[in-house]
Amino acid sequence: MSVAPTLGAMLLSPGWRDVVVLGGGSEPGPWLAGSRVMLEVGGHPEALEGRLLVVLLTSDHTDWRIDALISRASAAGAAALLLAGVEPLGRGAQLLAERLQLPVLGSPDPLAAHEYLTQVTAEPDVVRADLVLRAVGALRRTFGDLNTVLRTAADVLGRPVTLAGSDGGTLAGEPLEADERPVLVAALPAVPVGWAAPYQVDLPGGAVMIAVAVLGAGPVCWLVARLPAVVPAEVAAVPAVLTVVAPAVGERLALRRLELERDARQRTSLLGELLHGEPSEATRRRAVDLGWQLDGWHTGIRIGADGQLDVAGRRADVVEAFDAEGLHAVVVEQGDGWSAWITAVREPTATEVQQQAAAIRRVQRRLVKTVDAYVGVGRVAPGPSGIASSLAEAGDAAGLARGRAETGRFLHVDRLGLAQLLLAWTRTDTFQPAARALLAPIEDQPGDLVTTLAVYLDTESSLAETAAVLGIHRNTAAARIHKIQHLLGVDLSNPDERLALHLASRTTRT
Amino acid sequence: MLQVRGGRIGRMSTVIRAQELDALVVGVTLLGSGGGGDTGAFGRMLRRRLGDGELVLRDASDAPGAYVSPIGVVGATSVLAEKLPSGGEFDTAVRAVSRWTGRPVTGLMSLEAGGLNGLSPLIAALDLGLPFVDADLMGRAMPRLDQFSWAVAGRSLTPCALSEPSGQVIVVDHVDAAGLERAVRSFVAHTGGWAVLALAPTPVKAATSDAVTGSLTRALALGRAHAGLDVGVRPQTVAQTLGGRLLGGGRVEEVARHTVPPGGAAFGRGSVCVVDSASRAVLRIETENEYLLAMVDGEPVVSTPDLVCVLDRRTLQPIFVDAIRTGDEVLVLALPGPTWWRRPDRIAHVGPRAFGLTCDPMLLEAS
Numbered sequence: 001m002s003v004a005p006t007l008g009a010m011l012l013s014p015g016w017r018d019v020v021v022l023g024g025g026s027e028p029g030p031w032l033a034g035s036r037v038m039l040e041v042g043g044h045p046e047a048l049e050g051r052l053l054v055v056l057l058t059s060d061h062t063d064w065r066i067d068a069l070i071s072r073a074s075a076a077g078a079a080a081l082l083l084a085g086v087e088p089l090g091r092g093a094q095l096l097a098e099r100l101q102l103p104v105l106g107s108p109d110p111l112a113a114h115e116y117l118t119q120v121t122a123e124p125d126v127v128r129a130d131l132v133l134r135a136v137g138a139l140r141r142t143f144g145d146l147n148t149v150l151r152t153a154a155d156v157l158g159r160p161v162t163l164a165g166s167d168g169g170t171l172a173g174e175p176l177e178a179d180e181r182p183v184l185v186a187a188l189p190a191v192p193v194g195w196a197a198p199y200q201v202d203l204p205g206g207a208v209m210i211a212v213a214v215l216g217a218g219p220v221c222w223l224v225a226r227l228p229a230v231v232p233a234e235v236a237a238v239p240a241v242l243t244v245v246a247p248a249v250g251e252r253l254a255l256r257r258l259e260l261e262r263d264a265r266q267r268t269s270l271l272g273e274l275l276h277g278e279p280s281e282a283t284r285r286r287a288v289d290l291g292w293q294l295d296g297w298h299t300g301i302r303i304g305a306d307g308q309l310d311v312a313g314r315r316a317d318v319v320e321a322f323d324a325e326g327l328h329a330v331v332v333e334q335g336d337g338w339s340a341w342i343t344a345v346r347e348p349t350a351t352e353v354q355q356q357a358a359a360i361r362r363v364q365r366r367l368v369k370t371v372d373a374y375v376g377v378g379r380v381a382p383g384p385s386g387i388a389s390s391l392a393e394a395g396d397a398a399g400l401a402r403g404r405a406e407t408g409r410f411l412h413v414d415r416l417g418l419a420q421l422l423l424a425w426t427r428t429d430t431f432q433p434a435a436r437a438l439l440a441p442i443e444d445q446p447g448d449l450v451t452t453l454a455v456y457l458d459t460e461s462s463l464a465e466t467a468a469v470l471g472i473h474r475n476t477a478a479a480r481i482h483k484i485q486h487l488l489g490v491d492l493s494n495p496d497e498r499l500a501l502h503l504a505s506r507t508t509r510t
Numbered sequence: 511m512l513q514v515r516g517g518r519i520g521r522m523s524t525v526i527r528a529q530e531l532d533a534l535v536v537g538v539t540l541l542g543s544g545g546g547g548d549t550g551a552f553g554r555m556l557r558r559r560l561g562d563g564e565l566v567l568r569d570a571s572d573a574p575g576a577y578v579s580p581i582g583v584v585g586a587t588s589v590l591a592e593k594l595p596s597g598g599e600f601d602t603a604v605r606a607v608s609r610w611t612g613r614p615v616t617g618l619m620s621l622e623a624g625g626l627n628g629l630s631p632l633i634a635a636l637d638l639g640l641p642f643v644d645a646d647l648m649g650r651a652m653p654r655l656d657q658f659s660w661a662v663a664g665r666s667l668t669p670c671a672l673s674e675p676s677g678q679v680i681v682v683d684h685v686d687a688a689g690l691e692r693a694v695r696s697f698v699a700h701t702g703g704w705a706v707l708a709l710a711p712t713p714v715k716a717a718t719s720d721a722v723t724g725s726l727t728r729a730l731a732l733g734r735a736h737a738g739l740d741v742g743v744r745p746q747t748v749a750q751t752l753g754g755r756l757l758g759g760g761r762v763e764e765v766a767r768h769t770v771p772p773g774g775a776a777f778g779r780g781s782v783c784v785v786d787s788a789s790r791a792v793l794r795i796e797t798e799n800e801y802l803l804a805m806v807d808g809e810p811v812v813s814t815p816d817l818v819c820v821l822d823r824r825t826l827q828p829i830f831v832d833a834i835r836t837g838d839e840v841l842v843l844a845l846p847g848p849t850w851w852r853r854p855d856r857i858a859h860v861g862p863r864a865f866g867l868t869c870d871p872m873l874l875e876a877s
Contacts, residue, residue: 042868062766064781064867065803071808091764092783092794096808099792332737 004031009229014158015116019107029078035117041065048078054114058083062090074100084110085263124233146252153245162224198239212242264312266493267332277390293427296343300378300390302398303339325359357412374402374409435504439489452480454505537729538628543817544779544831545800546625546633546651549585559636567644570718577711582621589703599673600634607669615711619643621724624651649722649848653799656687656724663720674701722850734795754845758786758793813872815847815860
């Protein structure tokens with residue numbers, strides 16, 4: 001590969017950030033074979049052959065000598081002309097540059113531009129060594145988190161640096177362009193090996209992505225730098241720099257993971273203690289340390305999720321979703337989901353409870369984008385024990401919500417209580433046919449056996465009460481119950497069977 | 511009214527009548543190379559003074575023994591349109607310098623041939639009844655007094671007299687060209703903006719030995735040739751007819767005029783950019799009061815002391831530096847300048863470097 005970059009690529013390179021096109025420019029421009037310096041506009045350049053002519057002292061871009069210089073540079077075979085300063089050219093010079101097809105550039109620091117071009121064309125190894133050394137030096141002085149490391153790398157390269165997941169999703173740093181993600185993902189292997197060479201991905205628009213695998217504690221991710229155009233020396237240098245940066249990124253990832261797990265364990269164990277009766281003094285103190293308010297009125301929330309889930313890792317998303325809805329919730333990793341609660345100083349009114357439930361629903365909607373979450377919300381309960389009781393209700397509600405797609409997998413145990421919720425469930429389309437099938441054998445029998453069964457179960461299996469309610473003789477009631485057990489083939493002393501029949505009788509009666 | 515006295519007119523002399531005034535005005539305008547001041551007003555004055563009479567442009571040999579005084583208008587010639595001449599300025603200046611030197615003025619010549627000073631001495635000659643010798647100190651138009659051929663040849667410009675329209679007159683003596691320039695500038699700046707300058711009466715032989723001769727005769731010839739051009743004639747033909755070279759023709763793309771930096775040169779610099787409609791070549795003309803340097807595609811091709819002239823493409827009328835506008839359709843010509851300047855010791859005073867353009871003089875092939 002030739003080491004000569006195009007003018008267009010140089011204009012996008014970090015060393016030429018302050019270079020602008022003043023006239024005669026066309027994409028992608030000529031190849032720049034090198035750079036020559038001239039002190040003043042009055043000079044007479046010779047034999048430039050595809051090089052850039054750099055003029056260090058230029059007082060006035062509308063001066064006639066600029067026109068003369070454009071003419072002389074073109075005659076000497078210059079690829080382009082770089083002037084000091086970025087003031088616009090005179091019209092004549094612009095027209096002349098277009099006519100002679102000579103791009104005229106301007107820069108406040110032409111000497112720096114000259115040196116950079118000389119380096120990338122004549123000394124690509126120096127560019128690489130310089131970048132790597134700078135990266136090492138900068139990383140040694142970097143004590144911050146992952147983002148600081150990425151920013152340091154981006155500063156050294158003068159290019160955006162991204163930490164991307166194996167699906168191309170951005171984990172940190174500059175987000176990747178949506179249309180470039182698939183190209184990158186297609187080019188990268190699913191299971192990288194540590195010693196693999198960095199990957200170079202050529203994008204359709206002429207840009208290049210360099211990717212280096214970060215192997216650490218968690219899933220594989222990629223350190224990606226995007227170069228908008230090919231400057232060969234830079235393309236050769238960036239993989240080396242990323243290779244130096246990758247271990248530092250891996251270290252930061254592992255540290256963060258460790259921190260997350262430690263915090264999660266701390267929270268989970270504290271919650272476990274809260275759920276087991278009145279908290280001890282030590283527990284209260286630890287709760288204060290974590291910023292948990294034990295007194296007041298609590299609303300428990302249980303967020304469950306289907307599928308494998310990194311509960312500790314994704315906690316931040318949950319907290320963020322609550323924050324976005326203006327809810328200050330304590331979120332604790334528990335089992336295959338999160339337990340959360342919101343604390344109010346005084347007892348919330350019915351309207352407030354409704355509003356809060358609506359807000360929690362919106363939280364769920366935010367989460368659903370990334371997590372297959374189902375949510376249960378408990379009733380408001382006071383005091384430290386309230387956390388436990390409300391969370392227990394929320395857990396039950398979540399269990400119900402999981403199977404109820406028609407309510408958006410969201411259930412709120414409001415004032416009516418859980419029993420009503422269950423009852424409501426018996427009116428669903430799934431349960432009713434089952435109930436009818438269960439009671440079908442006694443449906444058309446004489447003596448209104450269905451009503452008798454319902455009353456019998458409602459009156460806690462008391463024959464006397466049943467007879468009283470129905471206005472029949474006690475023996476009649478006993479005979480009917482006997483017949484029901486016979487026809488249905490059930491044993492009414494079995495609690496499971498009794499519950500099923502009780503619910504079924506409620507359904508058919510209404 | 512000057513009468514032509516038979517027998518005294520030599521073969522070298524040229525006679526101008528009313529019908530030739532238009533040609534003369536165009537001729538001196540071309541010699542002005544875009545500067546020298548608007549010739550229109552003085553052209554009309556000259557027509558009125560001349561009436562049905564004749565005006566003789568004498569060769570130096572036709573005025574033997576005469577003491578001639580170079581005369582003309584100095585200062586901001588654009589103010590002439592607002593501050594009109596009273597008519598007595600020439601007389602006052604000539605009297606003053608005559609009185610100071612103790613010599614009667616018996617003939618006039620011109621300070622500069624280009625622009626309105628190609629015409630003003632003729633008016634003076636008619637007014638004062640003095641013979642006019644066709645000689646001047648520039649052969650074209652230039653902005654500074656140190657560019658008078660006398661000054662370049664090492665002769666003193668003083669004593670001299672300045673008079674302005676309200677009658678004020680001063681005589682300046684014992685000062686070099688730069689000092690005279692300062693004196694003139696401060697005088698006109700504090701009076702009417704312009705003044706008539708008359709140099710000391712000098713024996714005609716000496717006066718014309720260090721001067722450009724025959725400029726007005728040339729102007730008349732140029733004007734006549736110009737008058738013979740038909741509208742719509744090919745640009746190349748225009749250049750050939752006028753004895754010059756065509757640099758290009760097309761639309762004026764840009765006229766840049768720079769304000770004078772404080773403490774800098776006294777004249778505003780500028781540039782005119784024209785794109786040749788046939789070849790798309792980019793013409794650039796650097797200007798001060800005159801068109802100084804013409805470049806084609808970035809290469810200097812013609813400079814002072816040769817003449818760069820810009821003509822309206824349709825009417826072929828010369829366009830002054832201060833009148834050219836973006837969008838004008840023009841022809842750009844180069845005409846040979848006065849040969850008097852074509853000597854290494856002289857050209858330094860009027861070449862591009864004399865105007866701050868670091869470029870060697872680019873002259874047309876000597877014709």
